[in-house]
Amino acid sequence: MTEILLSLLLVIISIIAIGKGSDWFTDSLIPIARKLGTSRIGVGLLLVSVSVSLPEILIVIIGVLEGHAPLSFGVALGSVICNIALMTGFCALIRPLQVSTTIILRDGIFSIIVPVLIFAVGSTGKISRIEGFAFFLLFIPYLINVLLQERERSEPKEERLKEIEVELDLLGFSFGKIRSPWIAFTLGLGLLLAGAHLFTSELINISGLFNIDERFIGMTIGAIGPSIPNIMAAYHATKKGMTDVVVSETLGSNVFTLLVTLGVLAVLSPVAITHKNIMFDIPAVMVMSSVLFVFMLTEKAVSKAEGIILISGYVLFIIGQIVFSG
Numbered sequence: 250m251t252e253i254l255l256s257l258l259l260v261i262i263s264i265i266a267i268g269k270g271s272d273w274f275t276d277s278l279i280p281i282a283r284k285l286g287t288s289r290i291g292v293g294l295l296l297v298s299v300s301v302s303l304p305e306i307l308i309v310i311i312g313v314l315e316g317h318a319p320l321s322f323g324v325a326l327g328s329v330i331c332n333i334a335l336m337t338g339f340c341a342l343i344r345p346l347q348v349s350t351t352i353i354l355r356d357g358i359f360s361i362i363v364p365v366l367i368f369a370v371g372s373t374g375k376i377s378r379i380e381g382f383a384f385f386l387l388f389i390p391y392l393i394n395v396l397l398q399e400r401e402r403s404e405p406k407e408e409r410l411k412e413i414e415v416e417l418d419l420l421g422f423s424f425g426k427i428r429s430p431w432i433a434f435t436l437g438l439g440l441l442l443a444g445a446h447l448f449t450s451e452l453i454n455i456s457g458l459f460n461i462d463e464r465f466i467g468m469t470i471g472a473i474g475p476s477i478p479n480i481m482a483a484y485h486a487t488k489k490g491m492t493d494v495v496v497s498e499t500l501g502s503n504v505f506t507l508l509v510t511l512g513v514l515a516v517l518s519p520v521a522i523t524h525k526n527i528m529f530d531i532p533a534v535m536v537m538s539s540v541l542f543v544f545m546l547t548e549k550a551v552s553k554a555e556g557i558i559l560i561s562g563y564v565l566f567i568i569g570q571i572v573f574s575g
Contacts, residue, residue, distance in 0.1 A: 253458060260451045260474065266444030267304045268478035273437030275300045277430040301502040302328075304475035306510045307445035310517070312467075317453055318518045323467020324475075325511050326530055329364075331472040332499045333537045334563030336480050340487040340495045341556025347492045348545045356500035357542045359391050363507045364535040371522040371531055381515020388508040448474055464523070465574040468530065469567060496551065503538070525573050533566050 305328045312321035340346060348357075366387075370380050448471075456466045479502075483495045514520060522531075540562065544555045551559075 256451050256454050256458065259447060260455075260470070263444045263448035263451060264474045264477055266440050267448060267475050268444075268481075270437045270440030270442075270444055271300070271304060271478050272426075273433040274303070274441055275437075276426065277434035277437060301479055301498050302505045302510060304441065304445060304478075305472075305506055306513065307441060308449050308471065308475060309510050309514050311446055311449045312452075313514055313517045315449065315453070317449075317463055318514065318520060320449070320452060320456070320463035320467040320471065321514050322511075322520050322526075323464035324471040325467075325506055325514060326526075326534055327468030327472025328476060329503045329506055329534050330468075330537050330563060330566055331476045332479070332503055333541050334559045334566075335473070335476060336483045337496055337499045337541065337551060338556040338559030338563070339480060340483050340492070341551045341559070342553055343484070343487045344490075344492060345553065346487070346496050346551040346556075348496050348549050348551065349493055350549065352493065352497050352500065353542075353545050353549070355394055356497060356504065357545055359394075359504045360500045361535070361538045361542050363387075363504060364531065364538050367507060367511070368527070368531045368535060371520075372527055374522055376511070376515040376520040376522065378516050378519055381512045381519075384508045384512035384515065386512075388505070388512070391504055391508070445475075462574055464526075464530075465570055468570055496545065499541075507534075529569055529573055533569070537562055537566075 305324060308324050309321040312318070312324065337346065367376075367384075370376055376384075452466050452471050453463070455461070455470065456463045479498070483498065486492075486494045486498075511520075537559070541551070541559065544551050544559075
């Protein structure tokens with residue numbers, strides 16, 4: 250019992266470290282965003298997407314380097330569903346989330362195509378190193394699409410730059426700000442790495458203590474833990490009226506996770522795809538991504554009722570995990 254309580258305490262400590270590390274790290278990127286100026290808005294948006302996904306990719310890489318690729322795969326898939334249901338769904342309960350046509354065409358379409366691609370590749374029983382590298386390369390067209398879309402947008406770029414700065418400032422836990430960007434970068438990255446390493450170690454420990462499949466741990470605790478700071482940031486963005494930010498961060502993070510994070514994972518260690526992954530896990534990602542896309546497409550917004558549907562979908566996903574892992 251003592252070992253279990255200690256493990257849970259360390260999980261909480263690691264989540265706080267990840268959240269605070271994310272805060273300091275993203276704060277250090279704000280001067281970079283300013284130096285990029287209005288001519289590089291697309292690059293600034295990519296900084297936001299990468300920053301949102303950074304905790305997950307660190308946990309995935311640490312997990313696979315320590316010989317626990319199934320755990321890492323679970324974290325990657327689970328974080329996508331967690332973003333859709335808990336980040337977008339929860340914020341939609343506060344106020345309707347407006348979605349621009351640009352986000353739908355740029356991020357929405359990619360977010361439903363990529364899971365289908367992963368399903369097609371994974372149906373062979375594994376994701377090889379070559380296929381992982383191909384996923385990584387597929388992020389380049391998405392990157393080009395972001396840059397081209399931002400170049401064609403008509404609204405004042407000064408406002409977009411300020412919005413990016415606010416997005417970076419909101420990420421992570423906001424207490425204990427550091428003025429120096431270099432100190433914030435160093436301490437933030439160090440704390441992120443330490444928190445991600447501790448969190449991964451405790452996930453492995455919990456899996457052993459309860460004799461639970463590592464993929465299940467990754468898709469549940471492993472996905473929720475590092476998402477908590479992002480959910481809080483999305484909540485604050487929604488309260489400030491920046492509702493389109495929530496959806497764009499969700500979609501951008503999901504595309505990055507599925508292409509870059511999963512691609513890096515497969516390059517480091519080919520991923521074995523189980524029958525459960527094909528029959529339930531990957532289809533769940535496909536369904537949740539498609540449902541969110543339909544919500545965006547119909548009224549260019551995610552309503553409170555639709556937020557409830559997304560959260561309900563996550564509850565069903567967790568129940569399914571318990572049933573299929575039992």
